[in-house]
Amino acid sequence: MIEISHVNKWYSPSFQVLKDCTTSVAKGEVVVVCGPSGSGKSTLIKCVNALEPFQDGAITIDGLKVNDPKTDLPKLRSRVGMVFQHFELFPHLKIIDNLCLAQQKVLGRGQEEATAKGMKLLERVGLKEQAQKFPAQLSGGQQQRVAIARALAMDPIAMLFDEPTSALDPEMISEVLDVMVDLAREGMTMMVVTHEMGFARKVAHRVIFMDRGEIVEDAKKEDFFGQPRSERAQQFLSKILSH
């Protein structure tokens, strides 16, 4: 579904953020990307739907090359859902309108169809009652669930999560993870940048460990948590799993 091959990215000639990154996410697969901050994991996931440009290498989604000028990027992006660390709901739109905007403007759905779809998804994330409120009136956890529903409203073929729980209070993390776990179990193709190792253990098929712009470890979940091959990954795991 998502093929990333030999991707290199420089912010400046002397600063390389991604070094020869190669990996893939198969249909229905859940891949967790972890690593210390500054390791390039957020940058990598943003390259997947071309929110960040990269200079070298190739990424294809469902056979379409992301870094090909001929690719209709808006159309491609509309088929890949993305959830951000800071939710990024549109503050001037009601919750239901947040879910309808792209359905109507990008997919060309009618008001009624979009609203029906939106309400169904809000019900699914347990926020049907909040439909007429504005984002600022919701808690962080609720906003992130709305953001997931907003992405799902586009009927995506894959979902990208960029540290979806990092900006949340501890007690709100689980309500967001629950939604994600359900999604994973339904067979959604997911690429998730996160430090939530509990989530990785529960639903991930593979875990990618990044450090200084490189993919250091790309292993099956069992292998990664059992005995990571690289010392750097072992250190990282011991630090975040020790408490």
Place this chain on the structure above:
Amino acid sequence: MNYTWNWHIFLEPNPTGAGTYFDMLLAGLKVTIVTSLTAWVIALICGTIVGILRTLPSKLAGWIGFAYVEFFRNMPLLVQLFLWFFVLPELLPRTIGLWLKQMPNAPFYTAAVGIGLFMSARVAVQLAAGIGSLPRGQKMAATALGLTTLQAYRYVLLPMAFRIILPPLTSEFLNTVKNSAVAITIGLIELTGAARAMQEFSFQVFEAFSAATLMYLVINIIVVIGMRLLERAVAIPGYITGK
């Protein structure tokens, strides 16, 4: 000081034969209002386009926006009006120049466009700052949903940016009204021009300009109240100034 106050002067007939001196001031007031509103609409339209250009990732767009703003804000308004009114028709091919000079209401059009362009540079800078103050993730979220750049601006960035810059925009609106007085120098009989004419015909300079001052004050108070009402009408529940 040897000055005879005569507040009845407003009710006396003016030398143009069309009504009283008060009617003369009212006619000037009308010109001021029409000129200011036209200039403000031009300022908003051009300012919005240039403000957007300044925030686009394209270097060329940024450069055009930069050149536009620096051209219009670094010259005194008076000089700009002279430039458009006296110099421009001479620089253009003869027929077009002649057509410009013979245009009826030339002072009005020159003033409206000249003041509008002058103010548009200021609107552009403020709008660019407003867009820049939005979290970077907003544009990313809109893009990730498949919205085109134009759609992202239209439905996501501009609605928020304009709400944020409404208070400073109020000041710019007031400045537009006040700057319309400069148009007297190219022969537009707006409020200041009418007061000046009344002074010349009647020698009651203080009465004439007291009345003009009051009228400017009233227009601007109406503008302030109107903008306040607008701010309140578009406030977002739960967000900064919203309730």
